[in-house]
Amino acid sequence: MADDKPTVHAGFPSPAQDYMNSFIDLNKELVRHPAATFYARVVGDSMVDAGVEEGDVLVVDKSLEPQEGDMAICFIDGEFALKFISYKEPSAKSVKAKKQGVSYDILGHRKMWLLPANEKYPPIEVTESNDFTIWGVVTYIIKKACTRL
Amino acid sequence: MSCERAFQPELEGCPVVVLSNNDGCVVARSNESKALGVPMGTPYFKVKYLVDKGKLVVRSSNYTLYGDLSARVMSLLAEVAPKLEVYSIDEAFMNMDGVRKEDLTGLCRDLIRKIRRWTGIPVSIGIAESKTLAKVANHFAKKYKGYKGVCMIDTPEKMNKALSLTPIRDVWGIGWRGAPKLEAAGVKNALDFVSRPSEWVRERMGIMGVRTWSELQGIRMVEDEKDEKRKSICTSRSFANMITKFDDLAQRVSDFAGKCAEKLRKDGTAAGTVGVFIHTNRFREDLAQYYPNACVKLDVPANSTPEIVGAALRAMKMVFRQGFEYKRAGVIVTDIVDADSIQQTLFGFDSGARDRDDRISRVMDMVNTSGKNVLHLGTQRSGHYADGIRREFCSGLYTTSWDELIEVK
Numbered sequence: 151m152a153d154d155k156p157t158v159h160a161g162f163p164s165p166a167q168d169y170m171n172s173f174i175d176l177n178k179e180l181v182r183h184p185a186a187t188f189y190a191r192v193v194g195d196s197m198v199d200a201g202v203e204e205g206d207v208l209v210v211d212k213s214l215e216p217q218e219g220d221m222a223i224c225f226i227d228g229e230f231a232l233k234f235i236s237y238k239e240p241s242a243k244s245v246k247a248k249k250q251g252v253s254y255d256i257l258g259h260r261k262m263w264l265l266p267a268n269e270k271y272p273p274i275e276v277t278e279s280n281d282f283t284i285w286g287v288v289t290y291i292i293k294k295a296c297t298r299l
Numbered sequence: 300m301s302c303e304r305a306f307q308p309e310l311e312g313c314p315v316v317v318l319s320n321n322d323g324c325v326v327a328r329s330n331e332s333k334a335l336g337v338p339m340g341t342p343y344f345k346v347k348y349l350v351d352k353g354k355l356v357v358r359s360s361n362y363t364l365y366g367d368l369s370a371r372v373m374s375l376l377a378e379v380a381p382k383l384e385v386y387s388i389d390e391a392f393m394n395m396d397g398v399r400k401e402d403l404t405g406l407c408r409d410l411i412r413k414i415r416r417w418t419g420i421p422v423s424i425g426i427a428e429s430k431t432l433a434k435v436a437n438h439f440a441k442k443y444k445g446y447k448g449v450c451m452i453d454t455p456e457k458m459n460k461a462l463s464l465t466p467i468r469d470v471w472g473i474g475w476r477g478a479p480k481l482e483a484a485g486v487k488n489a490l491d492f493v494s495r496p497s498e499w500v501r502e503r504m505g506i507m508g509v510r511t512w513s514e515l516q517g518i519r520m521v522e523d524e525k526d527e528k529r530k531s532i533c534t535s536r537s538f539a540n541m542i543t544k545f546d547d548l549a550q551r552v553s554d555f556a557g558k559c560a561e562k563l564r565k566d567g568t569a570a571g572t573v574g575v576f577i578h579t580n581r582f583r584e585d586l587a588q589y590y591p592n593a594c595v596k597l598d599v600p601a602n603s604t605p606e607i608v609g610a611a612l613r614a615m616k617m618v619f620r621q622g623f624e625y626k627r628a629g630v631i632v633t634d635i636v637d638a639d640s641i642q643q644t645l646f647g648f649d650s651g652a653r654d655r656d657d658r659i660s661r662v663m664d665m666v667n668t669s670g671k672n673v674l675h676l677g678t679q680r681s682g683h684y685a686d687g688i689r690r691e692f693c694s695g696l697y698t699t700s701w702d703e704l705i706e707v708k
Contacts (some may be wrong), residue, residue, distance in 0.1 A: 185371040186417035188698060194708040208707070213417045223707050225308045230707040283308060285419075 180290050186213035188286060190223055190230070197221070197232050200267035206293050208232070210286035221288040224264055226274070227281050233264035233274070235284065240265060240273045300327050302365045303358050305419030306697045306705055315356045318343055321537045322359050322689045342582065359690035365389075367698040371418045379410055392430055404449050411448040426451035427458075430521045431514035434471045435461050435489065452517075462490035462515060472511040477504060489515055532570070534558040535629020539689055541580060542625045548577065549612055555630040556604075556611035563602035563632065564664060571600040571634030573610035577619065580626035591618035600636050603656035604663055607632065 181187045192206040200221065202208075208223070216222050220235045239253050240263055253261045264274040276282050300317060304310045314332035316325045324342045332355060337346055349355035369388045377383045380393035395403060407424045414422050423446075425437025432452055439461060440450035452458050468478035470489050480503060486492050492500070493515050500508045510520040534555040542548045552575055563570055574594035579586060593614040601607060611630050695703035 183417065185374050189701075189704050190707050191704040193706045196708055207701075207704070212419065213413075223705075228309045230705060232707040281309075285308070 180209050180292075182289070183211055183213045186286075187211050187289075190232075192232065196266040196268050196271050198268050200234070201293075202232065202267070202291055203293070206291050208288045209290040209292065211289045212286040214287040214289070216284045216287055223285040223288065225281075225283045225285050226264070226276070230285065231264065232288070233266060236263045236265050236273075237261065239263070300329050301420050302361070302368045303694055305368065306364075306694065310356060313356055314354065315358065316346070317358050317360050318692065320360060321539075322357075322691055323537050326360065357692050359693040361690075361694050361696070362388075363696050363699050364694065368418055368420055372414055372420055372422065375410070375414050375417065379406065392433070395426070400453065404451055407449045408447060421448075423448045424450075426453070428453075428517035429514040429519045431471050431511060432458070432461075432517050435465050435515070438465070438469065458517065459490060462493060463488055465489040467492055470511065470515065472507065472514070477508070480504075530635060531631055531633040532559050532562050532635070533629055533631040534562075535576070535627065535631075537627045538625070543621075543623070545619055545621070548619065548625055548628060549615060552577075552611050552615050552628055552630060553608045555628065556608040559630050559632045560602055560604045560607035560660065561664065563607070563635070563638075564660060566635075567638050568635045569600035569602040569638045570597070570607070570632035571636065572596050572632065573607055573614060574631040574633065575611050575614040575618070576629050576631070577615065577625050578627040579623050583624075583626075587623055589620065589623045591620075593617040594631075594633075596634075600634065600638075601656075602638055603660040605656045605659060 177184070188210045190208045190210055192202055192204055192208060194204060202221075210223055214220075216235050218235065218237050222233065222235050224231050224233055224235075237253070237260055239261070262276045264276060266273070300315060303315060303317065310329075312331065313329070314335045314337075315329040316332050316337055317327040318324065319326045322343055324340050325337060325346065326339070328337055328339065335349070335355065337349070337355065343357065346355060346357070350357055365388055373383070373385050373391060376391055376393055380395060381397055382394035384392040384394070386392055398406065403426055407426065411422055411424065414420055423437055423440040425433045425435065425440050426449065427433040427436045436450045436452045440446045440448055443450075452461050466488055467473055467481050467486055468475055470492070473481070473492075481492065484503070486495065493512060495512075497509055497512060500512045504511075513520050536551070536555070538551070542551070556573065556575075559570070559573075572594050574592060576590070576592035578590050579588050581588065581590075595610040595614045597606070597610060601610075607630075695705070697703060697705050
């Protein structure tokens with residue numbers, strides 16, 4: 151059964167009831183919209199250059215409207231993929247890319263690319279033929295710093 | 300269904316069914332699986348050939364996940380509705396008194412979009428003057444895409460149209476129990492029903508029938524259930540293997556009774572009656588069949604594990620017979636009252652024993668809070684007996700367990 155991993159509780163019963171609320175609740179910092187917040191675990195290395203590594207925990211807020219440059223969990227052709235969202239044509243030279251604006255396809259739809267943060271993987275252009283949704287925007291990356299734990 | 304899809308978008312557009320506890324039979328169907336002709340309640344083995352051919356996807360019920368997503372949806376409803384009554388895991392009544400009628404449809408459409416976006420769950424909303432009529436409206440909102448998720452019955456014309464299209468057995472409060480009698484009398488749909496005089500309805504269906512009759516005409520009769528405690532609690536399971544020995548069956552019945560007692564204590568209630576049923580396997584027509592049940596009335600309503608388990612075992616002893624292979628058993632506790640308001644009988648009540656039992660139960664609850672059955676009575680089985688439940692096709696505990704989060708590449 152669900153070993154309900156707890157939200158943070160004050161660890162000890164204190165006789166000083168007045169100070170009841172004086173502990174730091176990580177949820178308050180990391181979770182803006184509780185009903186829309188989910189968590190995911192990173193596998194693979196497609197975002198290593200953005201500091202996201204295998205085993206990291208992602209805080210995902212589905213209520214946020216995805217915007218240019220957001221890191222998001224996308225669902226593309228049967229798989230969850232972690233990528234940056236971009237509406238600008240990616241280019242080998244980053245300086246050039248900045249100058250470019252939003253591009254449109256022949257039907258006038260705003261084009262979209264999914265950009266990895268690892269040279270090993272190419273950007274993906276999302277087209278009509280893809281089964282595609284943006285599942286949620288990543289708001290925080292939780293990383294283990296001490297490997298002894 | 301939609302809970303499964305929220306985390307497995309690849310199931311969108313596929314025929315999917317969810318199986319009951321223990322993977323027994325189909326309890327929820329996607330529209331695609333309805334189109335495939337899979338009836339509600341079909342035992343799993345009857346659709347297995349479709350699964351083998353890759354035409355149907357099955358999922359075990361994952362109530363932990365459904366409960367979490369349900370709570371999220373309900374919290375969003377509560378932000379909008381002045382009064383919210385959560386009716387079940389997937390249904391709620393919103394009292395929208397005070398909101399202008401012309402604003403309702405737009406407000407509900409926005410709400411549906413928000414819930415879909417925030418939680419991944421599609422919902423539909425029916426709007427009407429009474430709960431029964433709102434349920435009729437919701438049926439249309441759910442069934443026909445044109446409503447964009449919201450159907451409002453707000454004029455006599457719409458009401459008559461909707462009622463004429465609603466078979467009487469689909470009406471809330473009539474159901475499959477009440478329908479045959481009405482159908483035999485020529486009442487096929489809800490409009491036929493409200494066209495009969497109230498006396499006609501009262502004669503055949505009593506005051507509850509008249510209540511439904513009024514509700515269908517937009518007159519509010521069903522009050523909000525004000526924090527009403529559950530009327531009965533049932534814990535039952537099918538067994539993976541059939542059981543023949545009294546002791547083995549007694550152990551399972553003790554487990555179920557213990558679970559019921561735990562739920563009672565959690566609700567702050569106590570039960571006056573403990574019932575037990577034991578069933579042979581009705582799909583094995585080659586075997587002897589036996590479906591007895593029995594109940595024991597307690598002198599004083601109780602919620603302690605020793606008392607509930609003891610009563611359940613007494614009930615089981617009354618009906619257990621050797622020579623049958625039992626496939627399913629369950630414990631139902633009824634006559635539920637507030638634990639605080641227990642009226643003790645004057646004579647013959649051993650309050651010392653009651654205190655002792657209550658103390659034992661409290662300790663059990665404290666130790667067993669992790670969901671694991673660490674402390675148990677001698678007649679119960681040790682460990683977490685959910686382990687014995689078949690859940691072969693279960694999706695992950697994506698929202699409640701760090702070990703089962705969705706994985707992204």
